[in-house]
Amino acid sequence: MDYGLTDRAGRSIALCAVDDGNWRAVADIAPRDEQRRFVAALAARYLLLSMRGGVWTSLGVLADDTVVGHIMWGFDENDGAHWVGGVVVDADEQGRGVGRAAMEAMIRLLSERPDCREIRLSYHPDNSGAAKLYAALGFTPTGDFEDDEVVVALTVPREPVA
Ligand SMILES: CC(C)(COP(=O)(O)OP(=O)(O)OC[C@H]1O[C@@H](n2cnc3c(N)ncnc32)[C@H](O)[C@@H]1OP(=O)(O)O)[C@@H](O)C(=O)NCCC(=O)NCCS
Numbered sequence: 001m002d003y004g005l006t007d008r009a010g011r012s013i014a015l016c017a018v019d020d021g022n023w024r025a026v027a028d029i030a031p032r033d034e035q036r037r038f039v040a041a042l043a044a045r046y047l048l049l050s051m052r053g054g055v056w057t058s059l060g061v062l063a064d065d066t067v068v069g070h071i072m073w074g075f076d077e078n079d080g081a082h083w084v085g086g087v088v089v090d091a092d093e094q095g096r097g098v099g100r101a102a103m104e105a106m107i108r109l110l111s112e113r114p115d116c117r118e119i120r121l122s123y124h125p126d127n128s129g130a131a132k133l134y135a136a137l138g139f140t141p142t143g144d145f146e147d148d149e150v151v152v153a154l155t156v157p158r159e160p161v162a
Contacts, residue, residue: 001059003108005101011063013101015071015109018047018058025067026060032091038124039088043070046086056085061102068093071102073110076120081153082110084121087130103137111156118156122149 002014018026029043040046043058050058050072061069072086084106089099110116121139123130131150139152 001105001109003105005105007063007097007101009096013098013105014062015059015102015105016062016067018050018060022060022067023047026058026070029067029070029088029090031088032094035091038127038130039086043086043088046070046072046088049086058086059106061089061098063093063098068098069102071106073106075115079120081118081120082113082116084110084119087121099133100136103133107137107154107156116156117158119154120151122146122151124148125150 001016002012005013007013016022027042027044027047030041031039046056047058047070050056056072056074058070058072060067061071069089070086071084071088074083074085076083084103087099087103089102107119110119120142121134122145123134125148134152137154139154142151142153144151
């Protein structure tokens with residue numbers, strides 16, 4: 001899932017399926033210690049959620065050939081929206097443009113799905129870094145809260161049917 005995106009160092013940033021060769025590297029992705037109040041301490045928790053529930057699909061974030069992050073998506077039949085979750089860039093890789101490129105790739109990936117009208121995600125109200133990132137990508141508040149987290153949404157433009 002390579003959309004020609006790069007980080008600030010010029011590395012190619014792409015999403016990849018989790019497979020036999022990379023699952024350990026994806027599972028080991030970890031945020032900074034102080035960010036553990038916002039997200040799981042290890043991406044392994046999100047991988048297990050993806051495997052168990054049948055709702056979420058985990059993907060790795062690649063910088064060139066190195067796994068540097070985790071991101072997952074799922075479709076919610078109740079609100080008809082595609083949700084993004086488990087966005088974690090490894091502690092040592094943050095601040096280099098990886099998170100932004102990974103989110104842009106995820107938006108493009110979901111936008112390719114004919115049934116994708118809206119992308120939603122939630123973040124802790126104190127998570128100002130995440131809030132800035134999502135706002136810069138065009139997400140706007142819905143007014144809803146999910147487990148005390150702010151829910152934001154991005155409308156996916158669709159070509160009018162001729
Ligand atoms: C949030 C996160 C995914 C961003 O990834 P990243 O690779 O560090 O972000 P980028 O380098 O691509 O920066 C993109 C934008 O995010 C915002 N941002 C990221 N970290 C920030 C911070 N610590 N403080 C303020 N803004 C921040 C900025 O607006 C930045 O824009 P800029 O490039 O104009 O400065 C990453 O910091 C992370 O994994 N955090 C811990 C887990 C988490 O909170 N995930 C989100 C859960 S909803």
